[in-house]
Amino acid sequence: MIQKLLIANRGEIACRIIRTAREMGIATVAVYSDADAKALHVRQADEAVHIGPSSAVESYLVGEKIIAAAKQTGAEAIHPGYGFLSENAEFAEAVQNAGLIWVGAPPSSIRAMGLKDAAKKLMREAGVPVTPGYDGDDQSSERLKQEADAIGYPVLIKAVAGGGGKGMRKVDVEGDFLSSLESCRREAKASFGNDDVILEKWITSPRHIEVQVFGDSHGNVVHLFERDCSLQRRHQKVIEEAPAPGMDEATREEICAAAVRAAKAVNYEGAGTIEFIADASEGLRADRIFFMEMNTRLQVEHPVTEEITGVDLVEWQLRVAGGEAIPLKQDDLSINGHAIEARLYAEDPSTGFLPSTGQLEYFRPSGVRIETGVEQGDEITPYYDPMIAKLISHAETREEAIGDLNGFCCTTDVWPVKTNAGFLTKILERDEFWEGGVDTTFIAVHLDGLILKPPLSEDGLDAAANLLVQAPRSEDDKLKMSGFRLNGPNRETFLMMVDGEPIPAETPDTFYPAADYWWRAHRTKTGIAKFDAGYAYEIALWSERGSGAASAADGAILAPMPGKVIALDVAEGDTVTTGQRLMVLEAMKMEHALTAPFDGTVTELNASEGGQVQVEAVLCVVEPAE
Template sequence: MFSKILIANRGEIACRVIRTARKLGIRTVAVYSEADADAQHVRQADEAYCIGGPRPQESYLRGDAIIAVAQKTGAQAIHPGYGFLSENADFADAVADAGLVFIGPSGASMRKMGSKAGAKDLMHAAGVPVVPGYTGEDQSPATLQREADAIGYPLMIKAAHGGGGKGMRIVRSSAEFAANLESCQREARNAFGRDRVLLERYVEKPRHIEIQVFADAHGHALHLNERECSAQRRYQKVLEESPSPFLTPQLRDAMGQAAVMAARAIDYVNAGTVEFIVGQQADGKPGGFYFMEINTRLQVEHPVTELVTGLDLVEWQLRVAAGEALPLTQQDIAQNGHAIEVRLYAEDPEAGFLPGSGKLERLRLPAADAHVRIDSGVVEGDTVTIFYDPMIAKLIVWDRDRPRALARLRDALAQSDIAGPKSNVEFLERLARHPAIVDGTIDTGYLDRHLDEFVPAEHGGADADLLLVATTSRLLAQERATRDAAGASNDPTSPWAIADGWRLGHGGQRSLAFLHRGQRIELRTHGSNGAYRIEGIADAAPAHISGARIEGDSLSLRIDGRARRFTVLEQGRRVVVHDGTQRLGLEPVAMYRHEQASGGSGADRVTAPMPGRVVVVRAAPGDKVEAGQEVMVIEAMKMELSLKAPRAGTVAEVRAASGDFVEADAVLVALEA
């Protein structure tokens, strides 16, 4: 076994490897960028070294700098994690040439499997079913257009060297192909350094099933059963689970055997994932399965496999890389219970899932136990930067069967709260209760087709009971603050210290105001000490609150005689109320305000929705543009954002060029008034 390893990655996977290495008595070396100087993987490793600037190209993609640190520190092996250089065959070879061990497959195996095109040809030759498509070397636009027309529509354009949903487009007609090809190639070039694409027939309403495989250098190979990842948005996995509620035992066995056959065919060593799409028959039952791609690394969703098998896959990676044989045979692999994983992201689902950044002012996650696991690379007070994936944590749950696991997931999400950048927690709560998830019928395109079922309307109203509870919580907090202030004063018995809201002329009325999704809510209240009359909720009659009492994060009360209990979280200028099924987040604001005249016109400007880098400028001063016409494309958090003209007009100024870094809300294009 190794005595010291270097981790060529960041975030939760780096922290995960550090934990396993420590369990095995292995010392760890971390590398980090200037943006990650205070990151958790830096703090948790035994040693850490800065290797460059904040952009991945300046740090985590610098294989030479990473190898130099390994040699300097005496590390014997390099764990690439997932992402960055984990599927880079040249890096794997460079690690071996430097006399170090790459904890993963060889560069030769990676070249066969890392290219989607090459892997697809290999599987076809091996007899594994593949979707009709084009994987040729000729990448000229004319050839690709001709091949696409021959395959037929709808079809998928995919980055040949990509992953994680980047560099993928669905094209539904010949006329749409050229524009989608250009966008896909540009995204692939920026994310992976290569813009080669492959084309394949798009299977409508497919299920996404992946098989975890493992192989050692002694000729042993096996699979650890499947994970279903059909809940996706724009090809990004949203919920993963094992076992799949869709597969039959016969299909599970056939797919497992096909995955092992693929691993053996290319002398694969270490952890890998063979991904398939499974068609559906008219009755909703499984149809045929087709090879999709092979990932030559550990996957983000590997914890669900660990929870149902009881195995530590990172430990297996380390042992196999050190030359040991696989510790179990195929017959020894158990499958116990059901596990589900979701990813908590700093993103705004109500704004098209725009990635967010900023300091995590509050990060409340459920306590880990036998049923709940948290994998995270950040803690409260850390910052989510614009340079990397905005994932905050992975939330994984386990129980004896799927209904119980779903109940665990809902409870764990209800205990989660994130303040600072916006998050997808509420979106995940809706997802975990949706019939397509509960019934196990979701396909890979369902979220994109029915997103309105998971994201509330932009100006949707607040639930009345939740709003009453938030108001009650604020009233109790005000009274508590008044009592505390009085107790610390020189005259604690003063009548002005009585926290009943009474003031000369208005008999105890207090008014409160909140912001909810940009909308202002104003309420009038009467009463004190847990008994109130609250007015102003839409057209409803005044509500009567009695018996309100707070104990920790729990608020119990009676609403018009109905006894209820809620969870209430307050921090700074934010209050979150949860009834066990849904949540309401509000920002308390001053009751009285000065209305501002609307000075400039937002219809005359195109601004950056978040910090990022300009990748394409499509307009110049003097150009005539139409409403909705793309004028610029920026890249932030590994994602392209298209910026469009707010109205028809003439471009007056273009204030950024390709390659420029821009701040959030910066004016990038101005139209003539």
């Protein structure tokens, strides 16, 4: 048994691994960058080693520093979590060559499955059905364009070394192919150091079905059934569930057997996931489910599999890495109930899902099982993935699990960092989701309705009014209440600001103790944050001082977050048209295109390619055409 484990990762997965290691009596070592010096995983681990600056390429992605930290602390094994170096065969080999235990797939398996083109060829040989497309060696733009034209549009461009939705573009028409290819390659090069791509036919009514597999060094391979990860935004998973709705037993047996064949084809050890794309236009059918790729690591969504099988996959990883056999045989594994997971991101759906950074002044996640790497008072920085928590429900039926998870999302309260909690509740309340079988286009098709923030409910307004009139912040606030007296005989009217908009309000008929309302509210520096159905509303008394806030002039393009300019498409004096891309900003592992708000001329440019920018900096000014 491993005695001391170094975790080469951060955030919620590091905390997740620490929890299981502690239960097994294994001492843990955390590594951290400058930005994570006070992070939760650092506080929870038995020891912690600083490995460099905030940027991941100077810390979490430097294998030599991580191995040195393991040697320094006497750790016997390294668990990579997911992301970062978890699927880096060279790092896995370096760990083993240093005499340490690698808690992950063998380097040979990572290599075999790490490049999508080679993996597809291997799967064909193993009798696993693969998606029609192109995975040849000729990577010239001309050849790729020719192959895409032959496949037929829409077509999907995928980085051969990709994952997590990075380096992936859907191309609907021929004219967009080359620009999409350029963007895909640039993102793939930045994220994985490899800009080779494959092409796949875009599947009609696509559902993302994946199978959890597990192997050991004794030749055993089992599956732990399937998950449905079809609810995605820009190829990033949002909600995952197990088992897949609408999956009949015969189809389940066939797809799971194919997944086991795939794992055996590469002599797989440890936790892995075989990902399939299903053409669900006629439901889930075994002859319309195709291999996409294998993730040779633990997946973000592994908790739903744990919930329905009762297995601790991290414990299995540690035992198998230590030389033990898989604890259970295939016949010992069964499905128990239904589990669903929602990813809580630090992002603002109303602004195109731009990441949100800052201190978690108030953080109250709700749920029976919550996986997170932060606590109230911690900082969300621009350096890493914006996921701050996973909310997981498990019940006897799918309907019960959905209802429970919806309740968790509705009562998860965060301030002032923006989150997608309200967005998640809207998805979970849709009839189409309750009916099962939604495909990967669901969020895109219904996006406008899902991102619209509803007005604060009448109950919410009433609660906010109670709080405001009973606890005004200053004498000036009291004066703005139009002569209101707490014990006056008549109801008074006053202006209440809700998210910056003035709303006429009346003093309540009945005053309840303010404490009755604080369980879904938080006192802020300027008023009150009221939480309702997953949304946070900024509430304040009307103030002349705050009624004329300055804003950037029309045509001023502001940085929506701290980041790096990775592409600059215009120069001063250029004429631009509405929607034309001006530049691309990279932040929190995502690319964000900034576009012209109208036809006009670039009269000011304060950005340079490769330059770092701060939030709300004026990057560019476009003067409207006459």
